[in-house]
Amino acid sequence: MHELAICQSLMEQVESIADERDASRVTSITIGMGPLAGVEVQLLKNAYPIASAGTVAEDADLVIEQLPIKVRCNQCGAESDALPNKLTCQQCGDWRTTLISGDEMMLMSLELEKKNESASDVVH
Amino acid sequence: MCDTCGCNITHGNESLIKPGGKLEKTESGREAVTVLHSLLHENDHTAQHNREHFDQHNVLAINLMSSPGAGKTALLEATIQQMGEGLRIAVIEGDLETENDAERIRKHGVKAIQIATGSACHLDAHMIHDALHNLDLSEYDIVFIENVGNLVCPASFDLGQHVNVALLSVPEGDDKPAKYPVMFRTADLVMISKCDLLPILDDFDPERAKKYLRDIASDAPVIALSSKNLAGMNNWIEWVTQQIEQRIAYLEENPLQTGHHHHHTHHDDNAVL
Structure with a gap:
């Protein structure tokens, strides 16, 4: 159960960004997660209320985008979808492939409410 | 990334x-x-910092991962007996509780630091960073980090090691790479340990284990080894020696940036985002 540790690390990052941007509240946190990150999405969701209690992100929506596993074949160059324990090329069957998506465990974006501000202030 | x-x-x-x-x-x-x-992010930052420490002293760091009881400590004991003469070895041991493994290592006259993780199921870069404060790296050629026995959580945490070794012991069954792909994908070498048991547990097929490993697109070499009768020990020693040579050659070609002076004062590692 390392999801709590990962969630605590997430909260440290979120708090530091919120602080830097002078935000009063974090309303939404979006995470990108691939199946090969080794993180159980449900466990991360369960850990979130514990890790976020008392922080600026206490009431934030935790949005987890589950990303697909994709490989590129080192032999024939084809890109194909794959399974966590079957990362071989769907095209030619060779096992020598490179993972191009599926091991992400990433804080993608945050939505913040600014202190003393009601006007829209959108930054990309 | x-x-x-x-x-x-x-x-x-x-x-x-x-x-x-x-x-x-x-x-x-x-x-x-x-x-x-x-x-x-924070863990990865500290891991990189640890790696720089190892590199400053030309020390190779090997992270050993496996299920509990797969023979990590026995492998280290056998390695110390085989290589201890010519190679200066230190060991960082990770377990939830006890100094047992560190004591086993110390009996061979080798420095061992025990990290008791309490209830944490893995080592992280900060724990290794703390352990390095008790280790004068200029006295060693190689540091083995024996991770907490667990085929799941340790895979996600970079410690600052240069290479990962995953042990798969014969009693566990040959399909572990298919069941725990995240862990086995990180391995630079997979060792089939307790291979003296192969004649008894003959449903374990090393070739099948290797096939499951290739299915997860891993090109890691596979070594079958027994720490008990020392079968396969030469292949392991040869691999470790090769890793040390490759690391030194790499550092000669890519010298560390000076200016990262390090009298280890404790700075606040909170990353500036």
Whole structure:
């Protein structure tokens, strides 16, 4: 159960960004997660209320985008979808492939409410 | 992955951040901030820092991972007996409780630091960083980190090691790479341990284990070894020696940036984002 540790690390990052941007509240946190990150999405969701209690992100929506596993074949160059324990090329069957998506465990974006501000202030 | 050149954008997530993607929209009065940092940003930062410490002293760091009881400590004991003469070895031991493993190592006259993780199921870079304060790296050629016995959690945490070794013991069954792909994908070498049991547990097929490993696109070499009768020990020693030579050659070609002077004062490692 390392999801709590990962969630605590997430909260440290979120708090530091919120602080830097002078935000009063974090309303939404979006995470990108691939199946090969080794993180159980449900466990991360369960850990979130514990890790976020008392922080600026206490009431934030935790949005987890589950990303697909994709490989590129080192032999024939084809890109194909794959399974966590079957990362071989769907095209030619060779096992020598490179993972191009599926091991992400990433804080993608945050939505913040600014202190003393009601006007829209959108930054990309 | 780094935070500067855009390589955090993968095939999996690029559609989310392109104009019109889910991450682009926001309600008025709110600010959307694109971050694209690993959730373990802080750990990864400390891990890199640890790696620089090892590199400053030309020390190779090997992270050993496996289930509990797969024979990590026995492998280290046998390795010390075989290589201890010519090679200066130190060991960092990770367990939830007890100094038992560190004591086994110390009996061979080798420095061992025990990290008791309490209830944590893995070592992380900060724990290794603390352990390094008790280790004068200039006295060693190689540091083995024996991770907490667990085929799941340790895979996610970079410690600052140079290479990962995953042990798969014969009693566990040959399909472990298919069951725990995240762990076995990180391995630079897979060792089939307790191979003296192969004649008894003959349903374990080393070739099948290797096939499961190739199915997860791993090109890691596979060594069958017994720490008991020392079968396969030469292959292991040869591999370790090769890793040390390769690391030294790499550091000669890519010298460390000076200016990262390090009298280890404790700075606050909170990353500036």
